[in-house]
Every structure is written in C-alpha cells, then in structure tokens.
Amino acid sequence: MSYNHREIEKKWQEYWEKNKTFKTLNDESKPKFYVLDMFPYPSGSGLHVGHPEGYTATDILARYKRMQGYDVLHPMGWDAFGLPAEQYALDTGNDPAEFTQKNIANFKRQIQELGFSYDWDREINTTDPEYYKWTQWIFIQLYKHGLAYIDEVPVNWCPALGTVLANEEVIDGKSERGGHPVIRKPMKQWMLRITAYADRLLEDLDELDWPESIKEMQRNWIGRSEGAEVVFKVQGTDKEFRVFTTRPDTLFGATYCVLAPEHDLVKEITTPEQKEKVEEYLKIVQTKSDLERTDLAKEKTGVFTGAYAINPVNGKAIPIWIADYVLASYGTGAIMAVPAHDQRDYEFAKKFDLPIIPVVEGGNIEQEAYTGDGPHINSDFLNGLGKEDAIKKVIEWLEEKGVGEKKVSYRLRDWLFSRQRYWGEPIPIIHWEDGTMTTVPEEELPLRLPKTNDIHPSGTGESPLANIEDWVNVVDPKTGKRGRRETNTMPQWAGSSWYYLRYIDPHNKEKIADEELLKRWLPVDVYIGGAEHAVLHLLYARFWHKFLYDIGVVPTKEPFQKLFNQGMILGENNEKMSKSRGNVVNPDDIVRSHGADTLRLYEMFMGPLEASVAWSTKGLDGARRFLDRVWRLFVNDDGTLSNKIQESDDKTLEKIYHQTVKKVTEDFEHLRFNTAISQLMVFINECYKVEIVPKEYAEGFVKMLYPITPHIGEELWAVLGHKDTITYEPWPTFDESKLVEDEVEVVVQINGKVRTKLKVAKDTTKEELEAIAKADDRVKDYIEGKNIVKVIVVPGKLVNIVVK
RNA sequence: GCCGAUGUGGCGGAAUUGGCAGACGCGCACGACUCAAAAUCGUGUUCCUUCGAGGAGUGUGGGUUCGACUCCCACCAUCGGCACCA
Known part of the structure; x- marks a missing residue:
C-alpha cells in the first residue's frame, strides 16, 4: 500500500472533527499556551498559498505544546467587515451578509482541508451581532472616558458617486471606480484619542518579545520628539501663536515664521494688501491632495501674510509667511524658521530671499543649513554654549518669562475612526434634535445593522444607512424627543483590535470575557502574521488593550507577548503572487495533487519563517518525496508495519536519534522549522542505512514529524499499533550523555x-x-x-x- | 533623503559566546534494478589548475586576530518602512 494522501487526510480530518480532539477544556492542572494567527479577511478569491505559511507555523507550535502537556488555546475566526463586500452589494444589490457567509464557508473549508488543529467551537466572526455587540460596547467605554470625539476632518469626496472614498479607492485624484474627480472636503468624523496613550505605547515596547524591526517601526510611527513651544506675539495686535521647535537654542537665528495654510490665525492677520495673494494660495493648496502636498512638493511654495511676529528673545519683528511645507496636523501648525540651521527653512529662505543668520558655529551656510553641534554665536546669553546646554538654558529662560516651555510632540495622530459605509459596525450614538448626543444604552446592544435590499450612496456623504428611514430616525420613549442615529460605521480595524480576547470566552452573554479566564489566558504567548500589520493593527490593538487594562477589563498591560512576522511566498518568477501576474498558486490544487501534509512540510522547509521565498514546484515534489520515503520505511505494501522496525536495543542509531530529538525540540521552540525538518531528513537517511530501527526511535520520530504533517503522523502512529490519536502523547526526550x-x-x-x-x-x-x-x-x-x-x-x- | 534588514554553490538555504564553509533539499552527472522507461536505491556534485598535490572562495575594499561568513570601519547592491514631523 503506497502513501495515499487523499484517503489518509480525509480520514483524520473526520476523526478530529468527530472527537473534538482539539477542544480547549481550560484544564487548570496544566500550564497554558495561547498561540494565535492574525485572522483573515475572507475574500471571495479564497486562500492562496501564503496564508497557510503562518497557520502551519502556529499549528506546529500548538501540536508540539499539547504533547508537552500544555493546555493550548488555538482559535480561528473571521475579520469579515470590509470594502469588497460593500462594493459587491453596491454593484449587485445583494446582501453583503450573505456574500460574506459564502466566502467564510469557502475559507473554512480550505483551512480545514489543511488539517489545522483549531478549536472550532471558538470560531468568531466580526460581523456577528453577538460579536460586534462588544465592539460597540468598547466604543461606548472609550466615549465615556473622553477618548472618542467628533472633529472636522477632510475626506475624499466624490461628487459624481455621491460617496466618500478610502485612500486606496482614489487613484491620481480620480475615483478608482468610474474615474470621476475627487476633492478634499471637511466632514464631521469620529476620532479616537490614541495620542493620549502615545508615551505608554512607546515605553512598553521595551518589554515585548517582538522583532526589533517592528518595534522600531512603531517607535518611528509614534515619532516622539522633545523640544519647546515658544509664544510669538503678532506685532501691533493682541494676537499670539505658538510654535513647536526641537531647536529652541537657535531662537536668535529665527528670521521669519511660517503658519500652515489651515492655521486659524491666517485669515485674521493677513493684511489687506496681501489678502488677494493669500487667498489665491489657499485655493491652490486646497485642490492639492495630501499626496501632492508631500510627494511632489520638492519645490517650496508660500506667500507673505503682511503681518510680523515678535521674537520673544530679542524683540525683533520678523515676517509671518504661510507655506504648505508646514503641516497643520503636526506640533502647533506653526514654526519659527531658522534657515541657517534647518534645511527646509534654508531652501525656503533662498527661494524667497529671506535673511539667514547663523547662530551655531560650524558648517558652511553658503552651501547648506548646518544642523550639527557647535558653540553658539549671535545669541546673547547663549553665546559660547554647546547645543545641549543652550537648549536647557533657553527653555529655563522662556519658562521664567512665561513665553514658552519644554514640550514633547508626537508624529502619531488621533485615529480617524468613522467610515461612510454600510458594511461595518454601527457606531452606537444618537444625535438628538436639541443638539445633544448620547450613546445607545448598553442594554440595547447590539445595535444591529439593518437589513436592506437596497444599499446605495446617500448622496450627502453620509453612509448608505442614512437612506434607511426607520432605522436612522428614533424617538426617546420617555420624553418624546426625536433623534437621528449616527450613520457612520466603524473601520475594519475595530473588530480586529480585540478579537483575541473574545476567543478566550466566545459565548459569554454578560461580558467581553470572564475575568478569571482572561487572567488564565492572557497574554497571547505567540502571535504570528504578516509584516503588513506591523504598525496599524498592532498599534490599535495595543491601544485598546491598554484602555481596557485601565478600566479593569483585562489583567495585562500588553496583549501579545511574542510576535513573529512570517515572510511572503512569492510566485515562481520571484514576484509577488497576484492574479494580474498570473502566478498565484491555489492550495486546493496542491492539496489534491500532493496533499495537505506535503504543502505544510514544503512551506516550512522553504527557508526561515521570516524570509520571503519563491514558490518552487520542484521543491514541493521534494517534500512529497520525503514523505514517501518515510512511508516506505515504516509501512509494507500490505499496509502492515515494516519488519525493519522492531523492539530492539540496537545502539547504531542511538546517537543520531538523541541528536535529532535535541535539535528538533530546540528548533521548534525557536520557530526554526526549516532546520528541524532537515534534521528529520538526516535521521531518515540514517535509518535507510541500517538493518534495524528500534521501535522506540520510530515512535519518537513519528511524534516529531506529527506537528508538521499531522495526517501522516496519525496514520503512522496507528500503523505502529496505537488505537488513540497521537495528539496528547508525550513529546520525546533526549539524553545529553548519549550525544558525546x-x-x-x-x-x-x-x-x-x-x-x-x-x-x-x-x-x-x-x-x-x-x-x-x-x-x-x-x-x-x-x-x-x-x-x-x-x-x-x-x-x-x-x-x-x-x-x- | 532618513530608519531598518539582507547579501554564502547552478537554485532554496545550513553554519555566529570567532575554530573543519556549503548540513538538508532541488537540479545535474554516473551506477544498480529494468527488454526499456518511470519510480526506487546508491555514489558524486563550490570554483580553478585535466591525476597527485595544491590554490582561490561567504557583495566590494580595508582592519583586528594564531584563526573572520561571524567582530570593527568605509563602500556597493537588493528588499521593507517612513518621507517637508519643525
């Protein structure tokens, strides 16, 4: 009997499902291990071979840890809100919920055919009202704690489609669908005050066992910088504005100030003579997209307002300009320009012929700005000091005179939390006719997404929910006051920011999850997913987790103790897999031709988990060849155990066996599956060279192979004469003394x-x-x-x- | 431009408290089995000098060391992230 993967894989998948082999029972007598995958968006095109890479890695860990006696939590679910379903609904008039259900069913079938050991009784789905009830509940808590607020923010408004577009739906200033023009339009949006957590999100990174590169990305994204805020008065008025600078020591070199075009003061201080020019400039800036303002703006532009600011350190009047190289959203939206020591200011000053006064010695300001250190000059009480001392001294001076203070600024912005979409969690807020606003009472949650057979743009920029009159309009039963529901929905990030908590207690009707269970299972021990979520998802989830920690819901400061990013699987031509390149490999085809075990083995053997490696059909064949070789070693043609494997105390294989156990154990622990597999191959090669393979070693080998290729693992275990699943058999041990x-x-x-x-x-x-x-x-x-x-x-x- | 990572045979990749470079797999070549082929099993496979015996070799150039893929400096290339963040 040769190795028949179709029969064996089906047999064991049915066995596992029937016996609920992987059900997590909360066995307090065992240590816990929570191993999590980033849950997928169930797209219509189904799984591609990139998905199983991370899933196989976590599955190996889950199965390995079960054998080591851990109580393992290994769940899977669906991040099922998202744009494609909405677009499908707009195009076809069909219900996105049905469409989503169908996609989930397909994804689930594909995942199950790969033999992952998920506890399917814990499956969750972000679009399930019993799930998003708690997403809404978290929003309400954020709102109550002042962390959710409404602000006017520009969005991509497409008048022709009557809808707001996401950034990825806008291409070259035109809508992706239809190619209609898109403009920037300020709209009222929900924001989450993630900036209030900036310092903690930064500091607590140090305690995490994450790749250094990901931590660094998060640090850069948060972008903490220390400096000072300085008050500048507008000459001849009682108005003033603040600037943020990291180089307050160069204050004596400030020769002009710049306000962001959106700065509130611009209209107030512009002199009549300059009014026309300023307005013209503002108009040009408005039509530029964010991209154009940053990407293409190599050449500095700007215009003089006619007003002057008073430099607080020396009382000098310096001109106030507006320019779009100053961003409204960073710092105070205003800067003091020190062209001698800042490259951007230098370029601007050169272009508009503004004075350049050096205040730090060194460099050559004929050529470029000097940003280095050196003794200060032309700086009154700072003269002769180095950068660090000068900064300290000038801040003391500013604070003493009450015209400035030490200040920390972040690059991180608050989280734009609303989407003008139907297919998302409704934001549980009611706007009343008297202008007040309340949250939906918690006992009324979930606030369900209304069923409708007609999803179409509202035309006003509101979501399609605005069209559904009997949902959107409400009357307070007590007072008779009329109100209107919030029509914005939440972004896809919402549901994925806390799903790992729900797996712990997925059917709890009373709360997010039971405290005792949260205490048992948090934090997630290993979290594996793609690096594309390095910043946003992981930062948002950390933010929500910290908030839930603050209000006593979760017992840990951080959600994910160890994080690992798997690499990408590229197409055979070394390019990213995509439909348009025609190099996509469908796991269904591989499962049929080579088997799920071969696919799993190959993906783990391709290279280190974190590397991106091109798919190779030859390599896949090689993986299959190894399993065939293992099968032939163990199983006779009639399906019985090979005579080569017998009870024996033959010592020929002793050393290589103990080496193999040691190496595989250590490699699994460190997620080095490629080298673990290589060691298993070495062991099999040795077995082929000898007459007798002691049964003890054969069983140990099967146990080590099983986490990687579980179907053949179970089957060989059965051939070795065992009745029950291998899942909870103890992991083999090695004897160090046998190695020397x-x-x-x-x-x-x-x-x-x-x-x-x-x-x-x-x-x-x-x-x-x-x-x-x-x-x-x-x-x-x-x-x-x-x-x-x-x-x-x-x-x-x-x-x-x-x-x- | 800034930050980070990576660079090893024909290919994917092993090897780091500094101590035999190329494990394992793919490919290729040869042999066994076969009427033959496939499959399988076995042997070989970094390059150069046609044996022997050497010599060179881990992106490039330099350095430290008895000894460097591994540590230090400079540079080049590729990938990823950020990008007027004051």
Missing part, C-alpha cells in the same frame, strides 16, 4: 589552514594534543625546518601551529 562520543575529530591547522584531522579520545589534554599533532607525519612535512612561533590548542576541537 568517546573519540572526537580534531582539526590540525598550520598557520590557520586545515592540513589534517586526527581522531583522539575526547578528554585528551592540551599538552597531549599538541604532542600528538606534532608527531603526525603530514604535520611534520609542514613544520620541518621551520620555526614554531606559537601553538594554539582548543581541547576537543583543534590545534593551530604557527610557523615561520
């Missing part, structure tokens, strides 16, 4: 070059080793008639003889 040999091979080098190798007893001393080496014939040839300058001996390893 009595004789070791020692390398003899002459001048650092390997000349010969000697077999010696493992505890040969330094002196003996040196003597043996010098006595060797080949060594003699090399040292004959030469001067021995030095001999380095590393016992058990090498001898290096340096000659002249």
Whole structure:
C-alpha cells in the first residue's frame, strides 16, 4: 500500500472533527499556551498559498505544546467587515451578509482541508451581532472616558458617486471606480484619542518579545520628539501663536515664521494688501491632495501674510509667511524658521530671499543649513554654549518669562475612526434634535445593522444607512424627543483590535470575557502574521488593550507577548503572487495533487519563517518525496508495519536519534522549522542505512514529524499499533550523555589552514594534543625546518601551529 | 533623503559566546534494478589548475586576530518602512 494522501487526510480530518480532539477544556492542572494567527479577511478569491505559511507555523507550535502537556488555546475566526463586500452589494444589490457567509464557508473549508488543529467551537466572526455587540460596547467605554470625539476632518469626496472614498479607492485624484474627480472636503468624523496613550505605547515596547524591526517601526510611527513651544506675539495686535521647535537654542537665528495654510490665525492677520495673494494660495493648496502636498512638493511654495511676529528673545519683528511645507496636523501648525540651521527653512529662505543668520558655529551656510553641534554665536546669553546646554538654558529662560516651555510632540495622530459605509459596525450614538448626543444604552446592544435590499450612496456623504428611514430616525420613549442615529460605521480595524480576547470566552452573554479566564489566558504567548500589520493593527490593538487594562477589563498591560512576522511566498518568477501576474498558486490544487501534509512540510522547509521565498514546484515534489520515503520505511505494501522496525536495543542509531530529538525540540521552540525538518531528513537517511530501527526511535520520530504533517503522523502512529490519536502523547526526550562520543575529530591547522584531522579520545589534554599533532607525519612535512612561533590548542576541537 | 534588514554553490538555504564553509533539499552527472522507461536505491556534485598535490572562495575594499561568513570601519547592491514631523 503506497502513501495515499487523499484517503489518509480525509480520514483524520473526520476523526478530529468527530472527537473534538482539539477542544480547549481550560484544564487548570496544566500550564497554558495561547498561540494565535492574525485572522483573515475572507475574500471571495479564497486562500492562496501564503496564508497557510503562518497557520502551519502556529499549528506546529500548538501540536508540539499539547504533547508537552500544555493546555493550548488555538482559535480561528473571521475579520469579515470590509470594502469588497460593500462594493459587491453596491454593484449587485445583494446582501453583503450573505456574500460574506459564502466566502467564510469557502475559507473554512480550505483551512480545514489543511488539517489545522483549531478549536472550532471558538470560531468568531466580526460581523456577528453577538460579536460586534462588544465592539460597540468598547466604543461606548472609550466615549465615556473622553477618548472618542467628533472633529472636522477632510475626506475624499466624490461628487459624481455621491460617496466618500478610502485612500486606496482614489487613484491620481480620480475615483478608482468610474474615474470621476475627487476633492478634499471637511466632514464631521469620529476620532479616537490614541495620542493620549502615545508615551505608554512607546515605553512598553521595551518589554515585548517582538522583532526589533517592528518595534522600531512603531517607535518611528509614534515619532516622539522633545523640544519647546515658544509664544510669538503678532506685532501691533493682541494676537499670539505658538510654535513647536526641537531647536529652541537657535531662537536668535529665527528670521521669519511660517503658519500652515489651515492655521486659524491666517485669515485674521493677513493684511489687506496681501489678502488677494493669500487667498489665491489657499485655493491652490486646497485642490492639492495630501499626496501632492508631500510627494511632489520638492519645490517650496508660500506667500507673505503682511503681518510680523515678535521674537520673544530679542524683540525683533520678523515676517509671518504661510507655506504648505508646514503641516497643520503636526506640533502647533506653526514654526519659527531658522534657515541657517534647518534645511527646509534654508531652501525656503533662498527661494524667497529671506535673511539667514547663523547662530551655531560650524558648517558652511553658503552651501547648506548646518544642523550639527557647535558653540553658539549671535545669541546673547547663549553665546559660547554647546547645543545641549543652550537648549536647557533657553527653555529655563522662556519658562521664567512665561513665553514658552519644554514640550514633547508626537508624529502619531488621533485615529480617524468613522467610515461612510454600510458594511461595518454601527457606531452606537444618537444625535438628538436639541443638539445633544448620547450613546445607545448598553442594554440595547447590539445595535444591529439593518437589513436592506437596497444599499446605495446617500448622496450627502453620509453612509448608505442614512437612506434607511426607520432605522436612522428614533424617538426617546420617555420624553418624546426625536433623534437621528449616527450613520457612520466603524473601520475594519475595530473588530480586529480585540478579537483575541473574545476567543478566550466566545459565548459569554454578560461580558467581553470572564475575568478569571482572561487572567488564565492572557497574554497571547505567540502571535504570528504578516509584516503588513506591523504598525496599524498592532498599534490599535495595543491601544485598546491598554484602555481596557485601565478600566479593569483585562489583567495585562500588553496583549501579545511574542510576535513573529512570517515572510511572503512569492510566485515562481520571484514576484509577488497576484492574479494580474498570473502566478498565484491555489492550495486546493496542491492539496489534491500532493496533499495537505506535503504543502505544510514544503512551506516550512522553504527557508526561515521570516524570509520571503519563491514558490518552487520542484521543491514541493521534494517534500512529497520525503514523505514517501518515510512511508516506505515504516509501512509494507500490505499496509502492515515494516519488519525493519522492531523492539530492539540496537545502539547504531542511538546517537543520531538523541541528536535529532535535541535539535528538533530546540528548533521548534525557536520557530526554526526549516532546520528541524532537515534534521528529520538526516535521521531518515540514517535509518535507510541500517538493518534495524528500534521501535522506540520510530515512535519518537513519528511524534516529531506529527506537528508538521499531522495526517501522516496519525496514520503512522496507528500503523505502529496505537488505537488513540497521537495528539496528547508525550513529546520525546533526549539524553545529553548519549550525544558525546568517546573519540572526537580534531582539526590540525598550520598557520590557520586545515592540513589534517586526527581522531583522539575526547578528554585528551592540551599538552597531549599538541604532542600528538606534532608527531603526525603530514604535520611534520609542514613544520620541518621551520620555526614554531606559537601553538594554539582548543581541547576537543583543534590545534593551530604557527610557523615561520 | 532618513530608519531598518539582507547579501554564502547552478537554485532554496545550513553554519555566529570567532575554530573543519556549503548540513538538508532541488537540479545535474554516473551506477544498480529494468527488454526499456518511470519510480526506487546508491555514489558524486563550490570554483580553478585535466591525476597527485595544491590554490582561490561567504557583495566590494580595508582592519583586528594564531584563526573572520561571524567582530570593527568605509563602500556597493537588493528588499521593507517612513518621507517637508519643525
């Protein structure tokens, strides 16, 4: 009987499902292990071979830890709100919920056919009202704590479609669908005050076992910078504005100020003579998209307002300009310009012929701005000081005079939380006719998304929910006051910001999850997913987690203790897999032709988990070949256990077996599956060379293979004569003393070059080793008639003889 | 431009408290089995010098060291992130 993957895989998938083999029982007598995948968006095109890479890695860990006696939580679910379903609904008039259900069913079938050991009783779905009830509940708590607020924010408004578009739906200033023009239009939006957590999100990164690159990305994204805010008065008025600067020490070199075009003061201070020019400039800026303002704006633009600001340190009047190189959303939206020591200000000053006054010695300001350190000049009480001291001194001075203070600024912005969409969690807010606003009472949650057979744009920029009169209009039963529901919905990030909590207690009707269970299972021990979520998803989830920690819902400061980013699987032509490139590999085809086990094995063997490697059909064949080879070693043609495997205390394989157990155990622990597999191959190669494979070793091998390729693992375990699943069998152990040999091979080098190798007893001393080496014939040839300058001996390893 | 990562055979990749470079797999070559082929099993496979025996070699150039894929400096290339953040 040859290895029939279709039969075996079906058989064991049915067995696992029927016996609920992977059900997590909360067995308090065992240590816990929570291993999580980033849950997928169930797209219509189904799984591609990139998905199973991370899922296989977590599945190996889950199965490995079960064998080590851990109580394992390994769940899966669906991040099922999202744009494609909405677009499908707009196009076809069909219900996005049905469409989503169908996609989920397909995804689930595909995932199950790969044999992952999820506890399907914990499956969750962000579009399920019993799930989003709690997403809405969290929003209400955020609102109550002042962390959710409404602000006017520009959005991509497409008048022709009567709808707001996401950034990815806008291409070159035109709508992706239809190619209609898109403009920036301010609209009232819900914001979440993630900036209030900026410092903690930054600091607590240090405690996490995450890749350094991801931590660094988050640090850059938060972008903390220390500096000062300085007050500038507008000459001849009682108005003033604040600027943020990281170089307050260069205050004496400020020769002009710049306000962002959107700055509130612009209209108030512009002089009549400059009014026309300023308005013209503002108009141009408005039509530019964010992209154009940043990407393309190499050439600085701006215009003088006619007003002057008073530099607080020396009372000098300096012109106030507006320019779009100053961003309204960073710092105070205003800067003091020090062209001698800031490259951007330098370029601007050169272009508009503004004065450049050096205040730090060094560099050549004829050429470029000097941003380095040096003694200060032209700076009154700062003269002679270095950068650090000057910053300290000037801040003291500013604080003393009440015209500025030390200040920290962040690049991180508040989280734009509303979407003008139907297919998302409704934001549980009611706007009343008297202008007040309340949350939907918690006992009325979930606030369900109304069913409708007609999803179409409202035309006003509101979501399609605005069309559904009997949903959107409400009357307070007590007072008779009329109100209107919030028509914005939440972004896709919402549901994915806390789903790992719900897996812990997925059917709880009373709360997000039981406190005792949260205490048992948090934090997630290992979290694996793609690096594309390095910043947003992981930052948002950390933010919500910290908030829930603050209000006593969760017991830990951080959600994910260890994070790992798997690499991408590229197409055979080394390009990213995509439909348009025609290089997509569908796992269904591979499962049919080679089997799920082969796919899993191959994806783990391709290279290190974090690397991006091109798909190779030949490599896949090689993985299958290995499983065939294993099968032939264990199983006779009639399906019985091979005679080669028998009870025996033959010692031939002892060392390689113990080595294999050691290496595989350590490699699994560190997610180095490629080298673990290589060691399993080495072991099988050795087995082919010997007459007898002791049954103990054969069973140990099957246990080690099983987490990677569970179907064949179970089948071989059965062939070895076992009735029950291998899932909870104890992980094999190794004996360190079996690894050392009595004789070791020692390398003899002459001048650092390997000349010969000697077999010696493992505890040969330094002196003996040196003597043996010098006595060797080949060594003699090399040292004959030469001067021995030095001999380095590393016992058990090498001898290096340096000659002249 | 800034930040980070990576660079090893024909290919995917092993090897780092500094100590035998190329494990394992793919590909290729040869042999066994076969009427033959496939499959399988076995042997070999970094390059150069046609044996012997050497020599060179981990992106490039330098350095530290008895000894460097591994540590240090400079540079080049590729990938990822950010991008007027004051």
